[in-house]
Amino acid sequence: MPEDELAQGEIAALTRRYENNLQILRGDIAGLDNRLMSVEHSVTGVRNDVHELREAFAGEVQALNDKMDRHQAQIVELLTQLVGKTPQ
Secondary structure (H helix, E strand, C coil): CCCCHHHHHHHHHHHHHHHHHHHHHHHHHHHHHHHHHHHHHHHHHHHHHHHHHHHHHHHHHHHHHHHHHHHHHHHHHHHHHHHCCCCC
16 A cells, blocks of 8 residues: 555654754753753842841841940949949
């Protein structure tokens, strides 16, 4: 039985379309992969920035706490001198 030339032509056309679309899809996936890597890099940078800011903020808060403690001690000392009694 001879092969149907029309069917073979359609199969060849469908195969070419499939291969073309597969190539396009692979290109799109590669592009998405590159974008995802870029996003991951950006997220890592943001995480590092947040970590540095958190450490800086903690240092500032500690410095303010220390300053308040010193000022409170000075106030107690001045009040003690003013009143003449130790606070207890």
